[in-house]
Amino acid sequence: MRTFRLLAAAVILLAITVVPPMALWHVRSAYLPDRVPSATEAVAWLTGEDNGQLFLLLLVAAGLIAWLQLVVAIVLELLARLSGTAVPRLPGFGWAQRIAAALLLVVLTGTAAEAAEPTGDDAQPTHVVAPGDSLTKIAAGELGSSARYREVFDLNRGIPQPDGRSLQNPGLLRPGWILRLPQDSDCEEVVVRPGQTLSQIASEELGDAGRYREIFDLNRGRPQLAGRVLDDPDSIRPGDVLRIPRPAKPAGGGGAATATFVRASVTCQTPEPPPPAPPSQPAKPPSPPPSVPPPAQSGHSSNSAASPADADDGSSVTVVSVGGVLAVGLLTLLAARRRRAHHRRRPGHRIRHKQPGRLEKDLRAAACPGTVDDLDRALRTLARHAGADLPRLRAVKIGTDGITLRLAEARSPIAPFVQTRPAEWQLDPAADLDGEHVPPPYPALVSLGHTADRDLVLINLHEAGVLALGGDRDAAESVVLAMAWDLAAAPWAARTQLTLVGTGKTSAERHPDRLRFAPGWDEALEPSQGCPQVLLSAIPLTDDVARRLPPSGYDAVVTALDNDLSLPDAWHLDATGQSTAVKILGEDVELQRLSPVQVSELVDALADADEPDQVQADEYRNVPLEETGVPEAVHVPEPAVSVDRRPVATSVPSLQLLGPVRLHGADPEAVEGKKLNRLTELAAYLALHPGVTADDISRQLGTDTQPWSAATRQGYISRLRTWLGRDENGELYVPNVDARHGGYRMSGSFTADWHQFRDLARRGLAERDHGVSDLQQALDLVRGTPFNGVPPGRYVWSSWHQREMIDAIVDVAHTLADAYQKAGDLPAARRAAMRGLLAEPVSEILYRDLLRIEYRAGNLAAVRQTADKLAALAESLDVELDQETSALVSTLLAVRPS
Known part of the structure; x- marks a missing residue:
């Protein structure tokens, strides 16, 4: 069937492009004279009575013009689809481009349609990649x-796609690719x-033509393969990929017309962004903060902006000036610093971070953790198999073709x-990437930038x-700063010591374990020993320094260069332009950069994480402060059995958030299995944000760029309302919105363990007697880390709530430990x-309480075991x-x- 489709497609294209001119040439005697007329004959022919030949000639000329327009439109459509870019719209070519789009839909998606059409009950669900899509x-x-x-x-790795390429890298996709999905849609x-x-x-799909609005609302603003978005119900075009609310057979149980679209099974949910960094927390925590939309996945940087066409390769190229390796490294560094700040929180206090800046939002849009992890493990596996025979690596390219190494010399490959x-x-x-415990073999591997095809290039x-x-000094400085932070954050350069000359003083002060600042060359040419050394200078190299470099002890040097200095053995790059020619690759590369303004924002974010x-x-x-000095020893008998005072479960719908998220008291069999998690999240969001608006729900449970449509939002709210039903007084657990309620909320009879915890904690800390x-x-309500067990990508709005719950649990556990x-x-x-450590496994407040408890019990062995366990946990979590x-x-x- 596939061969027949391809053959038919080839015949159609051949017929359109070749047959018309051949046919016109074959019957040319009907509208062309036998010889070239003279000027007098031509004038007489045009002014005399027409015998039909002139009209026929004009008709043929119009047909030729139309044929040429159609051929041009087909060529443009074909090139655009193969390159994954938007089709340029030519004035006067609208009719031809519409026909070309329809023809190529049949030609280029014929095999895709065959792959996407269900062949039975176990048909493979698929997804058609749209511009801006990423695997996450x-x-x-x-x-x-x-x-x-x-x-x-x-x-989908390695499976041929309609354009002849294949998926080799998680961060790089092409519009029009057909991706298979797991069998659970x-x-x-x-x-x-x-x-x-x-x-x-x-x-035909839903059995009701009037439901077209649901389809439109579900797809409004969704990118299409032609690079546009759907913004009008009457503007759909051949090739558009539309989601429908749910599968439904045509009314009447048969007799429907032949399907006129390709069907692929997917999940009717809008994509969600990676979890943002915890937003600023107010000084007064009892009330949840106003709903704050998650950071938009911006595609801009200080240097340039990514167009929709630029973004078609996935999230790793959304920010033009920053690559995925640097983005992942900096986000990991920020997360570790913030986590450490929370571990050093004082009892009864809260950490207040600043809102993420523009750079951090751009880093989140560019990050591709899977790619960085794959490269790191692949190079360590290579080192494991190569041993002492490690190949000389010049560059690495990460792109559509996967991870490619460029070597200094030809040699046989190594696994x-x-x-x-x-x-x-x-x-x-x-x-099989099995080099987990092998030291990284190329500790000076650094991101250089992106090629025209948006492939990320790293050089050794x-x-x-x-x-x-x-070139320009400021341009060179931005490249030097990007390389410094790239190396400071890359996993394979963890042991590399970096020296910055003439720039990056605040960077070195904020990250002193990896970065060293030197104001000039004299101070820089004294590297420490025992680890790989890389020097990066924004101060141009001089003849004197160039002579001193070889014995200086540095493994590599990156430096600005004056035009009058010759370094024949160095690798040369022009930092002035947006792109520069890289000889070892044989192509131009758009250099990765961090401007001083961006570095200042990064340093400020690290300072806020270090000293919040x-x-x-x-x-x-x-909440009592921690005691000082050596605790006084007491000796009491240990009980034979500890009592676990858990509250008795009831049949009333209640929400568990202080541990794995669960919705109790509601029959899970009463809703579709695939909707259970989404409805539970909606219930949690409403419970923690009483009075929330419809727009807030759409944005928070969808995304800033692709929020829930009105139809999707109303559908989920209606399902939740029906599922939970009414309380014993006949009131809906999910009330209808009216003037009295002033927004969406859960009813007062709907309970959540977090609300119970807060009420008990507030009363317990205020009353001495009870x-x-x-x-x-309150502590007995805790069953684990709040919001535990939810899939990453869900509950992205919960970061502030989770942090507040954890801090409150630790405070209550510490207060009880102190009182007991x-x-x-x-x-x-x-x-x-x-019990408190169930919520925060590395809480140093509670571990210090445990140390004092074991000391008071006279159990020094338990003191040592507790200390060793904490140290091991801290090391495993970095x-x-x-x-x-x-x-x-x-x-x-x-x-x-004593």
């Missing part, structure tokens, strides 16, 4: 979790064929790579020796600390322990309890 967005929208992007990648999308309208599709050219290896998609500075940046504001939380003013009992009841110790009930104190914790361990182990 597709996984979030179609499978409900951006974390499942790897499943989509593994399912419950919705459909259609590819519009010529002549279709939304009403016809609604009638996990295969040879594509004499000095070029490509990562084998099926290879060790192989270059000296990389000279000619700690504000007293009003509701937790009575405080311990109330606090213990003062009362001499060490087992109860131990249980309180351990968290640095506070000096106060280390000092307490040393003190307790040095003084034996």
Whole structure:
């Protein structure tokens, strides 16, 4: 069938482009004279009575012009589809381009249609890639979790696509590709064929032509293959990919007309962005903050902006001046610093971070963690197999063809790579990457920039020796800063010491363990020993310094260069223009840059993470501070059995957020299985944001760029309202919106463990007589880390709530541990600390409580075991322990309890 389609497509194109001129030439005697007329004969022919030959000639001329327009339109449409760019619209060619689009839809998507059409009950669901799509967005929208992007990648890696290419890298996609999806989807999308309208599709798919509006609302603003978005119900075109609310057979159970679209099973959800950094937290935490939209996935930088066409390769090229490696590294660094700040929080206080700036939002749009991880593991696996025979690596290219190595010399490939050219290896998609514990073999590998095809290029500075940046000084400085931070954050350069000359002083002060600043060359030419050394200078190289470089001890040097200095053995790049020729690649590269303004924003974000504001939380003013000095030892008998005072479950709908998210008291069989998680998230959002507006729901449970449509939002709210039903007083758990309610909310009879926790904690901290009992009841509600078990990509609005819940749980657990110790009930104190650690496994406040508890019990072995466990947890999570914790361990182990 596939061969027949291709043959038919070739015949159609051949007939359109070749047959008309051949036919006209064959019958030319009917409208052309036998010889070239003279001027007198031509004038007489035009002014005399027409015998029909002149009219026929004019008709043939018009036909030739129309044929030429159609051929041009077909060529433009074909080139645009193969390159993944938008089709240029030519004045006067509208009719021809519409016909060409329809023809090529049949020709180029004939095999795609065959792949996407269901062949039985177990047909493979698919997704047609649109401009701006990435695997994480597709996984979030179609499978409900951006974390499942790897499943989509593994399912499609190496499979030929309609344009002849194949998916080799998770961050690089092409519009028009047909991606297979795992067999767990419950919705459909259609590819519009010529002549279709939304009403016809609604009638044939949903059984009701009047439901065309639902389809339009679900697809409003969604990018299409031609590079435009759907903004009018009457503007659909052949080739548009539309989602439909749910599969439905034509009314009447048969007799429907032959399908005029391609069907592919997907999930009717809009994509969600990766979780943003925690937003600023107010000083008064009892009320949830106003709904703040997640950071938009901006495609701009200080240097240039990405067009829609630029963005068709995936998220790793959304920001032109910053590559995916640098983006992932900087975001990881920021997250680690913020996590460390929360571990050093004082009891009863809250950490208040500033809102993420423009740079951080751009980094999130450019990051592609899977690609960075693949490259790191691939190079370590290569080192494991090569041993001492490690190849000389010049450059790495990450693009549509996967991960490609450019070597300094031709040689036989080493696993996990295969040879594509004499000095070029490509990562084998099926290879087992098993170099986890091998040191990185190329610690001076740094991102250089992007090619015209949006492939990311990295170069090995060790192989270059000296990389000279000619041209404008400011332009060279931005390249130097980008390389410095790229190396400072890349996983394979973790042991590389970097020296910045003449620039980056604030960067070095904020990241001193990796960056060193030198004001001039004299101070720079004294590197430390014992690890790889790279020098990066914004000060141009001089003859004197050039003579001193070889014995200086640096493995590589990146430096600005004056035009009058000759370095014949160096690699030279012109930093002035947007792109520069790279000889080792044989193509131009758009250099990666970080301007001083962007670096200043990055340094400010790191400073805010390192030294955040700690504000007293009003509701937790009575949380005791940690005791100082050596705790007084007490001895009490251990109970045989500890009592777990958990609240009794009820049949009333209630929401569990203090641990794995669950919705109890509602029959899970009463809703579609694929909608259960989404409805639970909607219930959680309404419970934590009473009075929220319809727009807030659409934006927070969708995305800023692709919010929920009105039809999608109303459909989920209606399902949730029907599912939960009414309370014992006949009131809806999800009330209808009216003037009294003033927005969407859950009813007062709907309960959530977080609300119960806050009420008990507030009362327990305010009342001395019954405080311990109330606090213990609050702590008994905790079953794990809040919002645990939700798929990444869901609950992106919950970061502030999760942080507040964790801090509150730690405060309550610490208060109870302190009260029980003062009362001499060490087992109860131990249980309180351990319950709090369910929510925050690396809480140093609670671990210090445990250390004091075990010391008071006279159990020095348990003190040591507790300290070792905390150290191991901190190492596994890449968290640095506070000096106060280390000092307490040393003190307790040095003084034996009396």
